[in-house]
Amino acid sequence: MSLPTLSTATIDRRDVEARSATTRSASGARVVLRAPRVGDGAHIWRIAKDSHVLDVNSSYAYVLWCRDFAGTSVVAEVGGQVVGFVIGYLRPQAPHTVFVWQVAVDQAQQGRGIGAALLEKLLDTVAEDGASVLETTIAPDNAGSIAMFTAIARRRDARITKRALFEPGVFPDSHAAEDLYRIAPTVRTTQEDRR
Numbered sequence: 001m002s003l004p005t006l007s008t009a010t011i012d013r014r015d016v017e018a019r020s021a022t023t024r025s026a027s028g029a030r031v032v033l034r035a036p037r038v039g040d041g042a043h044i045w046r047i048a049k050d051s052h053v054l055d056v057n058s059s060y061a062y063v064l065w066c067r068d069f070a071g072t073s074v075v076a077e078v079g080g081q082v083v084g085f086v087i088g089y090l091r092p093q094a095p096h097t098v099f100v101w102q103v104a105v106d107q108a109q110q111g112r113g114i115g116a117a118l119l120e121k122l123l124d125t126v127a128e129d130g131a132s133v134l135e136t137t138i139a140p141d142n143a144g145s146i147a148m149f150t151a152i153a154r155r156r157d158a159r160i161t162k163r164a165l166f167e168p169g170v171f172p173d174s175h176a177a178e179d180l181y182r183i184a185p186t187v188r189t190t191q192e193d194r195r
């Protein structure tokens, strides 16, 4: 089976202003959603670091991600500044499943719908290539993240399930357990939904 591919050029043409009327930056400026470019890697790394919640990967990992997984990742921009991101990939063994590796929004911009808008944009993008399942892992104590993914499932009338994936013992350090959340089906069904 051939894997779906998305070129950055294809995604760039789909840059959109965040659709929801409730998605506004802290200053009231519009929020633009687009595929990441290599130059965004440094900003993504900084947002991950400042979150004090996410595992901070090397800056190189984020730069490489922006090159190789731009088709399954989205950044949110306000006034030309990257203020949020979601990075994901289509699972090689399950190409209809998008795995969300990390999602974060600058603290100053949280609570305004940007996190949800990033995920919505990602799901609509990968849906064009047949992906209809979202997986992610969430630490059991991350209530905000659990609330956000639950809201996404509710908005799409999808089922959200949870099971243990990685116990602390598989990690070489003091990393906490990670639960696997699965949301399906994520595809919007009506024309009205796609607006």
Ligand SMILES: CC(C)(COP(=O)(O)OP(=O)(O)OC[C@H]1O[C@@H](n2cnc3c(N)ncnc32)[C@H](O)[C@@H]1OP(=O)(O)O)[C@@H](O)C(=O)NCCC(=O)NCCS
Pocket: 051, 053, 054, 102, 103, 104, 105, 106, 109, 110, 111, 112, 113, 114, 115, 116, 117, 137, 138, 139, 142, 143, 144, 145, 147, 148, 149, 151
């Ligand atoms: C999780 C995070 C990305 C949410 O971004 P955000 O832009 O503030 O989220 P939104 O404003 O789009 O909210 C989306 C939904 O989640 C809910 N939500 C978000 N943060 C919440 C919190 N801390 N507590 C309760 N609910 C929360 C919102 O109420 C909303 O639900 P609704 O549609 O029912 O109203 C952001 O808090 C963040 O960057 N956290 C640090 C990094 C992190 O934990 N990432 C997730 C790792 S798996």
